[in-house]
Amino acid sequence: MKISYTSEPGLDISRMSIRLLSAELHTGSSGELVEQHLTIPGVFIALIGGGGELIRESGGVRLERDHIYACPPESTFGLAAGAGSDLSVVILRFQLRSDNRDPADLEAIRRLYSELDGLRLNPPGHLASFCRKMHEHLASGDRMRSWRAQLDMGELLYQLLNEGKKPARDGAKHDLDRARHYMREHYKEELSIERLASVAGFSPKYFVDVFKKTYGISALDELTQIRMNQAKKLMLRSDRLLRDIAHEVGYADEFYFSRKFKQVVGMPPTAYMKKRGRRVAAYGSTALIGYMLPLGIIPYAAPLHPKWCKYYGDRYGADIPVHMNAYRQNHYKEQNMALLEQAKPELIVTSGGLEEKERARLSAIAPLIELPGDERDWKTNLAALAEALGEQAEQQLWLRRFEEKAALVRQQVQSDSAAGGRGKKVAALKLLKGKLSLFVSSGLHDTLHVELGLELAAGEAGQEFNMPVTARQLAELDADLVLLLVCQESETLASWSALKESTEWMSLPFVRDNRLRLISSEPWREYSPVAISRILDECAELLTGNCP
Structure with a gap:
C-alpha cells in the first residue's frame, strides 16, 4: 500500500510500501502475557483494555490507552499485565520498505519507528477499535476482508503521521x-x-x-x-x-x-x-554468569539483556555495576569491549573462540581466564574456574548442594515411573521458523540423561543433536514424554500459532494423550551450572506429573 506523505527528513514516504503480516490479539491476567522475544518485522502495539507494561531492551513503559507503541525490526520486547489486572492488546507485525535501496533510507525508516513510538490518536477509543477491527478482518480468512486489513494498515500509518500527537505531559x-x-x-x-x-x-x-x-x-x-x-x-x-x-x-x-x-x-x-571486593568481569556468553555465581562471585561487569538472560538481569542486574549488551550473545563486541576498557576490571572471564584481535584487546585491559566452552562438561569447567579464582571451597559447597538436589529429584522421578507415571524415555523437539527438529542440547543431556538416568530419544553420546523430523516420524515418536521448545522470534511464534491449531498436530499421539510439555530456551539451551540446576528444578515438575 503506497503512502503519499513526507515526514522524516530525507525520507520520501511516497516511495514506501507497507504490508501487514499478522494481527494478534493477546488477553491475560497478572504476570507475563507475551514472553520476551525477537521480532524480525516491525511491530505496533495498541492497548485494548486493562493495564500492563511493555518491556523493551531500554526498560519498561506503562501502556496507555489511545497510544501506539512501536518496536523496530530486529528488536526484542515482552508484555506483562499489572498486578491484579487484566491486559488485552493487539500486536500488529508489518514490513515497511522503501523503493530505494539506499542504506540511508533504511536508517531513516528505523528513526521513523522512534518518532511513531508513543504517539496518541484521537478521538478516545478510536485506536483500540481500529486495531481490533484489523485483527478481526485478518483472522476471518476471507480474502476481501484480509485486503481490507491491508488497506487499514496503510490508513493507520497515515493517521499516525498526519494526526498523531506526542502525549501531553499532564x-x-x-x-x-x-x-x-x-x-x-x-x-x-x-x-x-x-x-x-x-x-x-x-x-x-x-x-x-x-x-x-x-x-x-x-x-x-x-x-x-x-x-x-x-x-x-x-x-x-x-x-x-x-x-x-x-x-x-x-x-x-x-x-x-x-x-x-x-x-x-x-x-x-x-x-x-x-x-564483592573483586572486580571480575564476564565477557561474551551470558552462560559465564552461571559459572561465576556458584563460586560466590557476582560479576563486576557482565552481558545482560531482557530476552537472552532475563533470569540473571531480574535477579542480579542491580548488583552488577557495568551492564554490557547481550543482544544475540555479544553481537555488539566493539561496544562491550569499550565498556570494559572504562570499567577497568581486575580479571576477565571469557569463553573460548575469541578472535585474535579481540583477545589482544581484552588482554590489554586485564588478565584473561578462558573457559574452553561446551567441549568440556560443566563440572570440569566449573572446577577449572574455581581453581583459577581460588574459590574451590565455594565450588565444593555448591556441588554438594546440587548433588543432594539431583538425588532427591532422581528419587522422585523413579518413584513416579514405578507408579505408572511418565516413564523414563524423553524426546525433545525444537520449532524454528516453521520447521520441527528432534534435538538434544548439552544442558538437556546432562540433566535428563546423566543426572536423572532417563533415556533420550536421540543424542545420548553427549553431543549436541539436531535432526529435522517429518510428520510420519512425529506420529511414530516413541517417548513417554515429549518436550517442545518454541524459539522466541516472530516468524516461529506465527508458525506455532498455526501449527497448534491444525488437525494434524492435534491428532499426534503425544499431543492427544497430553504427553507434550513446553520448555523455554532459558535455561534449556544454556550450558552452565546455574542453568543445569534450574533445569533440574523444572524436571521435578515436568517428570513427576505436577506440571499444571
Missing part, C-alpha cells in the same frame, strides 16, 4: 512519573512523602495511595531501592568510607544506613564489600 500518570524522576535525581537529599507529593502536585495521602496502586510499590520503598542500588555501585567503584557512602545516598546516620542496607540486601555493608 494527568496523574505523568505527575507520578515526575515524582519518580525527582527521586532518581535527588535521592542524595532528605526526601519526605510531603516533598514528593508536592512535586507531583497531590496531597500526601492521595500520593501514597495512587503511587502504590500505579507501580505496585510504595514511594518510600522505591526510594530505598534507588539509594541501596547507588550504594552498591559506590562500594564497588570506590574506596570511600562507609560514612561517606551513607551521606552520598541520602542517609545522615551511617548506623541507620547499615541497618537499612542489611534489611534490604540481606547482609551488612562491610560483608557486602568484602564479598
